Structures are given as structure tokens and as C-alpha cells.
Amino acid sequence: MAVCVAVIAKENYPLYIRSVPTENELKFHYMVHTSLDVVDEKISALGKALVDQRELYLGLLYPTEDHKVYGYVTNSKVKFVMVVDASNTALRDNEIRSMFRKLHNSYTDVMCNPFYNPGDRIQSRAFDSMVTSMMIQVC
Amino acid sequence: MADAVLFEFLHTEMVAELWARRPDPSPGGQKTSLSVLEGMGFRVGQALGERLPQDTLAFREELDALKFLCKDVWVAVFQKQMDGLRTNHQGTYVLQDNDFPLLVRMASGLQYLEEAPKFLAFTCGLLRGTLNTLGIKSLVTASVAALPACKFQVVIQRA
Numbered sequence: 001m002a003v004c005v006a007v008i009a010k011e012n013y014p015l016y017i018r019s020v021p022t023e024n025e026l027k028f029h030y031m032v033h034t035s036l037d038v039v040d041e042k043i044s045a046l047g048k049a050l051v052d053q054r055e056l057y058l059g060l061l062y063p064t065e066d067h068k069v070y071g072y073v074t075n076s077k078v079k080f081v082m083v084v085d086a087s088n089t090a091l092r093d094n095e096i097r098s099m100f101r102k103l104h105n106s107y108t109d110v111m112c113n114p115f116y117n118p119g120d121r122i123q124s125r126a127f128d129s130m131v132t133s134m135m136i137q138v139c
Numbered sequence: 140m141a142d143a144v145l146f147e148f149l150h151t152e153m154v155a156e157l158w159a160r161r162p163d164p165s166p167g168g169q170k171t172s173l174s175v176l177e178g179m180g181f182r183v184g185q186a187l188g189e190r191l192p193q194d195t196l197a198f199r200e201e202l203d204a205l206k207f208l209c210k211d212v213w214v215a216v217f218q219k220q221m222d223g224l225r226t227n228h229q230g231t232y233v234l235q236d237n238d239f240p241l242l243v244r245m246a247s248g249l250q251y252l253e254e255a256p257k258f259l260a261f262t263c264g265l266l267r268g269t270l271n272t273l274g275i276k277s278l279v280t281a282s283v284a285a286l287p288a289c290k291f292q293v294v295i296q297r298a
Binding site for chain 1: 182185186188189190192193195196197198272273274
């Protein structure tokens with residue numbers, strides 16, 4: 001269960017960002033922003049290494065004391081960043097992978113919507129409801 | 140296998156409709172219709188560029204993206220692969236198709252050569268849109284020497 005989900009465009013501005021405990025939003029925005037550096041590092045580092053092709057799922061970007069941040073990059077350089085509660089130890093890698101896959105599928109659906117202009121903020125209700133289903137239930 | 144023709148019919152109607160409504164037969168008016176077609180292809184290409192490479196791994200370099208265009212995108216849209224890809228390694232690529240499905244029903248040879256560009260505008264936009272989503276800014280033009288063979292020239296714009 002995620003605490004915050006963000007979709008960031010190729011030019012590093014947010015297309016969609018939503019967190020669940022709505023009081024501390026700024027803190028999550030800041031965490032997502034700082035994780036972008038780590039994402040960039042991972043993308044460029046693997047390009048130089050002799051790794052044949054990079055996987056889309058980037059894995060754990062960095063852990064803080066209460067939260068862990070995971071990343072995923074698509075072929076079009078759109079980044080998905082997910083923040084989860086560190087106390088939730090039951091959350092396994094494949095669950096995170098499947099959450100990212102669902103995000104990627106929903107994002108592709110948004111892209112194929114003729115009423116959506118690439119580069120705008122995502123306002124699709126279908127995308128919203130998919131993200132809600134992934135977020136933690138607080139109250 | 141009726142799906143392939145559905146797109147061909149739709150495409151033919153799109154071109155016919157744009158030319159039927161055009162009140163201004165001068166070269167300026169024709170350019171507008173061509174750019175409308177190219178714009179449509181661009182938006183479709185952007186969506187395709189997001190959906191098709193969904194499960195493939197990241198592209199390491201430009202040439203990989205162009206190969207992806209020639210193989211996966213062409214197969215998805217036209218059910219065949221591109222016949223040839225040439226490059227001068229300085230940002231220009233020429234994609235050759237000897238049997239372009241949108242032209243194959245029209246003629247085989249030099250007849251209708253002047254009409255051919257109208258039917259290539261959408262595909263040029265499609266290529267440009269897909270490359271745009273993959274992060275490559277380009278300029279795509281098409282040329283026909285003899286139907287149904289055609290060449291698409293992709294020039295990568297470096298900032």
C-alpha cells in the first residue's frame with residue numbers, strides 16, 4: 001500500500017502527484033523531488049556500464065527512517081515514484097513491481113485518450129481511481 | 140485478417156475527406172491539409188510510442204529506437220516489416236519500404252505519382268510522433284520514385 005504516488009514527465013515536472021495523509025503533503029513532494037536525482041543517477045550509470053539493456057523497474061531508490069522510495073522509468077523517460085511506509089515489512093518486491101505495472105498500464109491508457117494532450121497534468125478519473133485503490137486506507 | 144484493411148479504408152477516407160472539403164486549391168491550401176494529416180499521425184504516433192514498447196527493455200541508443208520503428212511499429216500498423224534501413228551515422232536515416240500497403244492498391248509504376256504524397260503524410264507524422272515519445276526530435280519526409288515503393292527520410296534534430 002503506497003503512501004504517495006507521483007508521475008513525473010521527461011522534463012522532470014510532475015504530471016500527477018497524490019499522497020494520502022493530506023496534512024504533510026509538502027514533505028512527500030520534497031521526497032519525490034529529491035528522489036529524481038537518484039533516478040537520473042541510475043539511468044545514466046547503467047548506460048555507461050556493460051549492462052546490455054536496462055530494466056524498467058529501478059527498485060528501492062533510497063530508504064529514510066519512516067519511508068522507502070521506489071522508482072520505475074518507462075521507455076519514454078516518464079518516471080513513476082512511489083513512497084511506502086517503512087513499517088510495512090510485509091510488502092514484497094513483486095507486489096511493488098505489479099503496482100508499477102498497473103501504473104504503467106493506466107498511464108498508457110491516459111496517453112491514448114484523444115482528449116489528453118501529452119504534457120498536461122493528468123486529470124483522468126479512471127487514473128485517479130486506480131491510484132486510490134493502491135493507496136493505503138488511513139481513516 | 141480483416142483488421143488490416145479497416146485501417147487502409149479509414150486512411151483513404153481521411154485523405155479523400157480532407158481534399159473534398161478544401162475550398163482553396165492553391166498550393167497554400169494543399170499544405171494545410173498535408174499538415175493536418177501529419178498532425179493526426181503525430182498524435183497517434185505519440186500514443187503508439189507509449190503503448191508498443193511497454194514491456195521491452197530500455198533502448199540504449201538511437202539506432203535501437205529506429206530498429207524498433209522498422210520492426211515492431213511497422214508490424215503493428217502494417218503487418219509487415221520495413222524492407223530497408225540505411226544511415227549515414229550522422230543523424231540521417233532512410234527507411235525503405237518496397238511494398239507500402241497504403242500505396243499498393245493504387246498503382247504499380249509511375250501512374251498517380253503526384254497524388255502519392257497525400258497518402259504518405261499521415262505515416263510521416265506517425266513516425267515523428269513515435270520518435271518524439273521515445274525522446275528523439277526529428278523531421279520526417281517521404282519520397283516516392285515509383286509506386287508502391289517509398290522512402291521515409293528521418294533527420295534527427297540535435298539542439
